[in-house]
Amino acid sequence: MKSKWMISLLSGVLLTSVGALRAQEPADAPPPPEAMGPGAGPEGPLGPRMEILGFGEMQPGKLVTGAPYSGLAVTETQQALSDGNTINRRVQANVFRDSQGRTRREITLTGVGPLSTAGALRTFVMIHDPVAKTAYVLHQDTKVAERLRAGRGGHKPAANLQGNFEARMQAEIANGTLKKEDLGVQTINGVSVQGTRFTRTIAAGQAGNAKPIVVTNERWYSPELQIVVKTVKSDPRFGTTTYTVTNVVRQEPAASLFTVPADYTVKAGAVRGRGGMNRNGGPGAAPAPADMPPPSNE
Numbered sequence: 001m002k003s004k005w006m007i008s009l010l011s012g013v014l015l016t017s018v019g020a021l022r023a024q025e026p027a028d029a030p031p032p033p034e035a036m037g038p039g040a041g042p043e044g045p046l047g048p049r050m051e052i053l054g055f056g057e058m059q060p061g062k063l064v065t066g067a068p069y070s071g072l073a074v075t076e077t078q079q080a081l082s083d084g085n086t087i088n089r090r091v092q093a094n095v096f097r098d099s100q101g102r103t104r105r106e107i108t109l110t111g112v113g114p115l116s117t118a119g120a121l122r123t124f125v126m127i128h129d130p131v132a133k134t135a136y137v138l139h140q141d142t143k144v145a146e147r148l149r150a151g152r153g154g155h156k157p158a159a160n161l162q163g164n165f166e167a168r169m170q171a172e173i174a175n176g177t178l179k180k181e182d183l184g185v186q187t188i189n190g191v192s193v194q195g196t197r198f199t200r201t202i203a204a205g206q207a208g209n210a211k212p213i214v215v216t217n218e219r220w221y222s223p224e225l226q227i228v229v230k231t232v233k234s235d236p237r238f239g240t241t242t243y244t245v246t247n248v249v250r251q252e253p254a255a256s257l258f259t260v261p262a263d264y265t266v267k268a269g270a271v272r273g274r275g276g277m278n279r280n281g282g283p284g285a286a287p288a289p290a291d292m293p294p295p296s297n298e
Contacts, residue, residue, distance in 0.1 A: 063101045063130050067097070067099075067224070067225050068098050069097055070094070070096045071095055071245045071249065072095070072247045073243070074090070074093075075089075075091040075243045076089070076090050076243075077240070077242075079239030093105050093107045095245070096253040098255070102128065103127070104127050106123065107124045108123045109124075124137060125138035127259075135147075138260070138264065144265050144267055145260040145265070146267055146268075146269040147267065172200070179201075186220065189244065189246045189247075191225065192224065193230070195219070195220045196221070197217070197219075199215070199217075202214075217231065217232070218231060218232045218233075
């Protein structure tokens with residue numbers, strides 16, 4: 001039985017990216033800093049959903065050309081519970097990007113919601129073509145390629161969210177709630193990266209907390225490849241999440257990786273239009289898994 005919440009979440013991530021690409025911001029523009037505000041996490045307003053699916057290197061709305069690469073992206077989260085128990089999650093993704101900006105992600109999940117039962121692994125293949133503004137989720141068990149396309153006006157909510165997020169972040173830096181530090185340049189996994197640390201302090205009583213809560217987030221970004229190579233996020237409420245990209249190869253991936261295999265049947269997926277509604281009238285926004293921490297309200 002397919003995990004509907006995961007397919008919905010994958011579709012939502014891809015559709016947001018496809019819609020936002022209609023604006024096509026300059027390829028040399030740096031990605032937005034980590035979000036430290038409510039409901040947002042690494043990589044902007046998509047927040048922890050992007051992170052837990054191994055999309056840390058992806059910049060929604062950004063077309064990167066002329067910088068092909070492949071690598072292995074791993075996201076690991078450890079959450080300590082008050083009774084001494086721990087929750088561990090791991091997302092592994094083989095990632096590819098060609099000179100045209102097309103991407104492929106082969107995502108393997110463990111310890112995430114119902115997919116983790118009996119230690120079973122679940123793999124999803126996702127192809128995104130920002131030039132054609134199309135995306136596919138490949139279902140390997142049924143040889144079906146679900147074609148996704150952003151509906152009319154689908155890019156506007158993503159653009160508005162990003163703008164609101166950046167404005168709030170700048171306001172928090174100005175009032176001292178959010179601190180930004182330059183960590184300099186390092187070489188991580190053979191890639192030269194620029195480091196930035198964000199520290200956000202949630203004052204006592206702001207979220208019902210007796211003492212201040214300090215959340216830190218480090219990001220290491222490669223200007224050459226225009227990808228995030230490593231992030232380390234520490235939040236005492238949700239644990240520590242580390243994202244790293246290794247085995248980076250700066251070569252053109254095979255063109256066949258970005259096309260639907262000939263023996264697959266292509267079927268249209270839900271179209272998301274205005275207000276985040278899909279074609280059948282249901283909410284377009286993908287639900288978060290039951291064991292994923294909900295957005296904070298501070």
